Amino acid sequence: xxxxxxxxxxxxxxxxxxxxxxCNYSYSGSPELFWYVQYSRQRLQLxxxxxxxxSIKGFTADLNKGETSFHLKKPFAQEEDSAMYYxxxxxxxxxxxxxxxxxxxxxxxx
Amino acid sequence: GxxxxxxxxxxxxxxxxxxxxxxxxxxxxxxxMFWYRQFPKQSLMxxxxxxxxxxxxxxxxxEKDKFLINHASLTLSTLTVTSAHPEDSSFYIxxxxxxxxxxxxxFGPGTRLTVT
Numbered sequence: 001x002x003x004x005x006x007x008x009x010x011x012x013x014x015x016x017x018x019x020x021x022x023c024n025y026s027y028s029g030s031p032e033l034f035w036y037v038q039y040s041r042q043r044l045q046l047x048x049x050x051x052x053x054x055s056i057k058g059f060t061a062d063l064n065k066g067e068t069s070f071h072l073k074k075p076f077a078q079e080e081d082s083a084m085y086y087x088x089x090x091x092x093x094x095x096x097x098x099x100x101x102x103x104x105x106x107x108x109x110x
Numbered sequence: 111g112x113x114x115x116x117x118x119x120x121x122x123x124x125x126x127x128x129x130x131x132x133x134x135x136x137x138x139x140x141x142x143m144f145w146y147r148q149f150p151k152q153s154l155m156x157x158x159x160x161x162x163x164x165x166x167x168x169x170x171x172x173e174k175d176k177f178l179i180n181h182a183s184l185t186l187s188t189l190t191v192t193s194a195h196p197e198d199s200s201f202y203i204x205x206x207x208x209x210x211x212x213x214x215x216x217f218g219p220g221t222r223l224t225v226t
Contacts, residue, residue, distance in 0.1 A: 044154070044203070044217040086153060095159060095167055096142065096207075098215060102153045 002027050004089050006101035013077050014109050021072040021104045023061075023087030032090040033070040035061055036100075039083045047085070048072070057081070077108045112138045114206045116218035124226055128192045131221045133204030139184035140206035144215070145177075148201040160187050194225040 003026040013019050025031055035048040048056055050063040050070060061072045070087060087101040113136040123129045133143055142161050146154040158174075160166040160181035168174045176198075178190040187206075191198055203220040 043219045044205075046215070097144070097156055097159055098205075099156070100154045 002089065002091050002093065002099055004087050004099050004101035006085075006087055006104050008104045009102070010105045010107065012107045012109060015079055016076050019074050019077045019081070019106065019108075021085050021087075021106065023070045023072065023101060025068050025070060025087075025089050027068075027089055027091065029092070031063070031065075031070075033061075033063060034088045034090070034098075035059070035070075035072050036086045036088055037083050038086070044086070077106075079108045079110060082106055082108045112136075112206075112208065112214070112216045114140075114204065114216045114218040116202075116204055116221050118221060119219060120222040120224075122224045122226060123194055125195055126193055128190055129194060129223060130188055130190045131202055131204075131223070133187045133189070133206065133218050135185045135206045135208075135216070138206075138208045140187070140208060141184065142207045143181055143187040144205045144207075145179060145187075145189050146203040146205070148203055148220070150201075154203060157189075191223065194223070196225045199223055199225045 005024045033050040036044050037047040038044045048061050059074045063070050084103050084105050086103045089099045115134045117132045145157045147157050148154050156169050157172045158166045158168045158179050160179045162181050162184050166179035181187040201220050204218045205215045207215050
C-alpha cells in the first residue's frame with residue numbers, strides 16, 4: 001500500500017533549538033518525496049523535493065530508503081518557521097497523483 | 111512563479127443547491143489539475159484528477175455524480191458540488207501541474223464551502 005506517515009501532530013520547540021519533523025513512507029517503487037509547508041492563512045507551497053537535495057530556508061531532508069524515511073530537519077528553528085508541514089509522495093500507480101501525510105504543526109516558541 | 115487561483119474563496123449555500131468552484135492557472139498551461147478536500151485540522155485528501163479534454167479520474171469513495179469536474183481548457187477546471195448537504199461543508203483545494211516539470215504542482219488558495 002502507498003502511504004505517508006507523519007507520527008507527530010504537533011511539535012513545539014524553542015527558538016534556536018534543532019527541529020526534526022518525521023516522515024515515513026510505504027511505496028513499492030522508487031519514491032519521489034516532497035515537503036510542503038502551509039503558513040497561517042496562506043496556500044500550500046512546496047518547500048523541498050528529495051531529488052534536488054537542496055536546502056531551503058535552512059531546512060534539509062534526506063531520503064533514507066533503508067528506513068523508508070524522509071525526515072525534515074533544521075539546526076536552529078526560527079519563529080517564522082511556525083507552520084503546518086506536510087510530507088508527500090508522488091506515485092505513478094494508476095495515474096500520477098500525490099499522497100499527503102497527515103501533517104505536523106510546528107510551533108516555535110520565543 | 112506559477113500561480114493558481116480559485117473562485118470563490120468562500121461560499122455559503124443552502125442544502126439541495128449546487129455550487130461551482132473554479133480553479134485557474136494564471137500564467138501557465140495546466141495539463142493536469144487535482145481537486146482535494148481538507149477537513150479541519152486534517153490533511154488533504156485527493157478527490158479526483160482531471161486532464162484537459164478528458165474525463166476526470168475519481169478516487170475511491172468519491173461520488174462522481176455528486177462532485178462534477180470539468181477541465182474544459184488548459185487554464186480552467188471546475189468542481190461542481192451538486193445537491194449539496196451539510197456534510198459537504200469543507201475546504202476544497204485545487205492544484206495544477208504543467209506539461210513541463212514532472213514534480214511541480216502549484217496549489218490554489220482553497221475555497222471554504224459551508225452548506226446550511
